[in-house]
Amino acid sequence: MNPPAQSRVRVLLVEDDLRVARVNRDLLERDPDVHVVGSAATCAQGDALAQALQPDLILLDVHLPDGSGLGLLRHWRTQGRTTDVALITAADDEASVRLALAHGAFDYLIKPFTGARLNDLLARHRARRLGAAAGRARLDQGRLDRLLGVGHPAPVPLPRGIDPHTLERVAGALHATPVPVTAEEVGELVGLSRVTAWRYLEHLVRSGQAVLEHQYGHAGRPVKLYRVAGPGEAHQSE
Structure with missing residues (x-):
């Protein structure tokens, strides 16, 4: 089964150091659902390819031969381009960071960065797209905070057998579903077996991100349903 459209990410690199661009491409494409569709070495090339x-x-450097990536970002926003843009740069001064965020950069990575931090960037980008794809005209504060990445604790090491990319897909499917769902239904949404989806959903319950409910009234075992945990809800377990 093909992965959901929101999992597939087409990336443009704007980086003048060809060696760095090649390393970044290799890191990104370790994820089979990420494809680098173009690479530019100047502001002019980056604008044309975008x-x-x-x-x-778009992963954008600050220091480019024909100008500043921050100026290019400002140009895109002035033109109404809302593509997610993350700065990946050696520019570590506070002024550059503040300016990038003021111009609508959704993330900022200072070189050298870790592969785990790059994976986190991709996961946040996917979560933002999933929220947009849900097509809700109005958002409550909790959903908006999740879309903005606000209020989440620092990531902790995942248990053995829990893949961060798969976990992000399962959590994204749960956030995009307005009613409690079974492991089988989540598995169908993200292209996993029922057992694998169940394992990831149980991890989300243990970590307080999801709530397990039991639906009674049917013959045999009660049906297990999962939903996103609301603010202040206690962990629920077997």
Whole structure:
């Protein structure tokens, strides 16, 4: 089964150091659902490729031969381009970071960065797209905070056998579903077996991100249903 469209990410790299661009491409494409569709070494090339390729995500350097990536980001926002743009740069001064965020960068990575931090960037980008794809005209504060990445604790090491990319897909499917769902239904949404989806859902319950409910009134064992945990809800377990 093909992965959901929100899991597939088309990336444009704007980086003048060809060696760094190659390393970043290799890191990104370790994820089979990520494809680097273009690479630019200047602001002019980056602008042209952004228009021609319409990528989902742009990874942008600050110091480029013909100008500043921050200026290019400002140009895109002025033109109404809302593509997710993350700065990946050696520019570590506070002024550059503040300016990037003021111009609508959704993330900022200072070189050198870890593969885990890059994976976190991709997971946040996917979560933002999943929230947009849900098509809700109005958001409550909890959903908006999840979309913005606000209020989440620092990530902790995952248990053995829990893949962060798969976990992000399962959590995203749960957030996008307005009613409690079974492990089988989540598995169908993200292309996993029922047992694998159940294992990830149980991890979300143990970590306080999801709530397990039992639906009674049917013959045999009660049906297990999962939903996103609301603010202040206690962990629920077997």
